[in-house]
Amino acid sequence: MKRKKIIDEMDRNIQLRSEGVGYKAAILTLSLWTIIASYKTIMNKTNFQIIPVLILCFSISMQTFSRIAIKHRMVSGDDEYREENKLLYFLLIVVVITAIVIFFGTRLLMRG
Numbered sequence: 029m030k031r032k033k034i035i036d037e038m039d040r041n042i043q044l045r046s047e048g049v050g051y052k053a054a055i056l057t058l059s060l061w062t063i064i065a066s067y068k069t070i071m072n073k074t075n076f077q078i079i080p081v082l083i084l085c086f087s088i089s090m091q092t093f094s095r096i097a098i099k100h101r102m103v104s105g106d107d108e109y110r111e112e113n114k115l116l117y118f119l120l121i122v123v124v125i126t127a128i129v130i131f132f133g134t135r136l137l138m139r140g
Contacts, residue, residue, distance in 0.1 A: 051087075051091070054087065055084065055087060055088065058080050058083055058084040058087065059084060061077075061080040062080045062081050062084055065077040065080060065081075089122065092118070093115065093118070093119070096114050096115045096118055097115050100114065100115055
């Protein structure tokens with residue numbers, strides 16, 4: 029039974045590490061795609077490709093949200109750790125920043 033548990037933990041560790049490598053490769057690829065698309069937009073005066081930017085922002089946000097939520101769930105009810113709900117605070121910051129970017133972006137588009 030103990031050997032089976034060690035193998036299960038080893039498989040889980042391998043799975044988590046491989047998912048981490050895959051996530052990093054995806055983020056790196058999306059970052060490069062965004063940089064190349066931005067360069068082409070600036071140099072060739074073509075339309076900007078927003079899809080890689082949105083996927084990149086969504087991926088990083090989801091990873092951050094899930095990390096905060098899991099940490100909050102793990103320490104909830106523990107007397108030793110007293111933390112405010114950082115997930116709600118982080119979501120509020122993201123909504124405010126998004127609103128500011130959209131507001132100023134539309135103002136700049138209306139002018140030009």
